Amino acid sequence: MDPQRLKDNFAQVGGHGMDVAEYFYADLFERNPHYRSLFPASMRRQQEVLLGALSQIVSLVDDPERLVPYLEDLGRAHAGFGINPEHYPEVGTSLVATLKYFTGDDWTAELEKDWAEAYGVVSDVMIKAAGQK
Template sequence: MDPQRLKGNFAQVATHGMDVAEYFYADLFQRNPQYRPLFPASMARQQEVLLGALVQIVSLVDDPEQLVPYLEELGRTHGGFGVTAQHYPEVGTSLVSTLKHFSGDDWSAELEKDWVEAYGVVAGVMVKAAGQN
């Protein structure tokens, strides 16, 4: 996994702002309509929270001493909202789909591999912290 490649790609994707979060949730709920009740009726705040978390995670991708405690807290919080280990793979699928969509022609097999690997680490830490491993 190349942290600089992830950071560069996310900087490109992030220029699309809230469209990224809207696309992500639309993709997630289209693939998994049963997940919709886990979220509030109005998604505006949730979309802001998602983008903030992604910015934080990507900014710390090469600093595990700060990233891991952040992910552990995020995992515990998500567990309190009813998110289980079974939700994470589908969330990862929608996240990668979203990143690919907003990367356009810059998307590559290497970039996809980096994101899938990074998400696997993130999800693993979060699930473990929530006590669901």
């Protein structure tokens, strides 16, 4: 995994602002309509916190001493929201689809592999911290 490649790609995608979070949730709920009820009626705040969390994670991707405790807290919070390990791969699929969409022609097989790997590590830490693995 190449941390700088992830940061550069996220900076490029992040330039599209809230459209990114909107696209992500639309994709997630289209693939998994039954996930909608896990979230509040108004998605506005959720869209903002998602973008904030992703940008925090990407900025700490090469700083595990700070990243791991952050993800552990986030994982425990998610168990409290009723999220279990089966939900994680679906969110990863929509996340990669969103990054791919906003990256357009610059998307590469390496980016796809890096993001899948990074998301795998992130979800592993979250799930383990919640005592779900």
